[in-house]
Amino acid sequence: xxxxxxxxxxxxxxxxxxxxxxxxxxxxxxxxxxxxxxxxxxxxxxxxxxxxxxxxxxxxxxxxxxxxxxxxxxxxxxxxxxxxxxxxxxxxxxxxxxxxxxxxxxxxxxxxxxxxxxxxxxxxxxxxxxxxxxxxxxxxxxxxxxxxxxxxxxxxxxxxxxxxxxxxxxxxxxxxxxxxxxxxxxxxxxxxxxxxxxxxxxxxxxxxxxxxxxxxxxxxxxxx
Numbered sequence: 001x002x003x004x005x006x007x008x009x010x011x012x013x014x015x016x017x018x019x020x021x022x023x024x025x026x027x028x029x030x031x032x033x034x035x036x037x038x039x040x041x042x043x044x045x046x047x048x049x050x051x052x053x054x055x056x057x058x059x060x061x062x063x064x065x066x067x068x069x070x071x072x073x074x075x076x077x078x079x080x081x082x083x084x085x086x087x088x089x090x091x092x093x094x095x096x097x098x099x100x101x102x103x104x105x106x107x108x109x110x111x112x113x114x115x116x117x118x119x120x121x122x123x124x125x126x127x128x129x130x131x132x133x134x135x136x137x138x139x140x141x142x143x144x145x146x147x148x149x150x151x152x153x154x155x156x157x158x159x160x161x162x163x164x165x166x167x168x169x170x171x172x173x174x175x176x177x178x179x180x181x182x183x184x185x186x187x188x189x190x191x192x193x194x195x196x197x198x199x200x201x202x203x204x205x206x207x208x209x210x211x212x213x214x215x216x217x218x219x220x221x222x223x224x
Contacts, residue, residue: 004041009036016153020153020157022161036156036160038160043155052142052144053139055137056139058072059135061133064130069115073140074219077141077143078108079136080097081137082095082103082113084133086132093131101116
């Protein structure tokens with residue numbers, strides 16, 4: 001589980017929410033702030049990265065048979081520092097950036113880092129053959145300006161509205177925004193196409209959000 005780094009909304013505001021169809025009436029500032037933050041967290045989770053470039057530190061167990069690392073986030077903009085650490089928490093070896101012969105950012109969009117060599121490039125008082133773990137400091141997030149594009153803002157607004165409707169108790173297709181495939185009332189009935197399960201729910205609006213952000217999703221395991 002990747003911990004989300006922000007505790008307040010970083011994209012959505014009342015102005016943006018209203019401009020993209022959200023209703024401010026009958027909601028409080030706290031309710032909207034909660035909905036905005038939950039919406040941003042959910043989109044970030046689906047995209048496996050942050051909506052804005054963010055400095056991240058991650059620690060991974062080292063396996064000498066692995067020639068690459070799969071970072072916790074997609075859309076990695078740069079590697080800032082790599083530390084190889086031994087079992088006593090001493091720095092086995094440290095390397096800045098990727099402008100060298102030891103590390104390469106194989107696929108930034110999918111967060112894949114190649115490790116070419118580490119042997120003979122350490123300076124410490126211990127003679128372990130291999131380090132125990134790797135600490136990576138890197139910058140990850142959608143490229144600057146992407147989160148302010150209409151498709152991302154509309155997706156954020158739509159999910160924030162779903163969350164607000166749950167808070168105030170009305171407005172979604174059903175409790176929990178579950179997708180309704182069949183409906184009947186007196187002499188009228190309808191059957192919809194089968195709805196997909198998404199991290200945003202199973203309703204038609206959840207499908208809409210998924211379509212809006214689909215072009216930005218980069219699964220980290222695809223190009224191994």
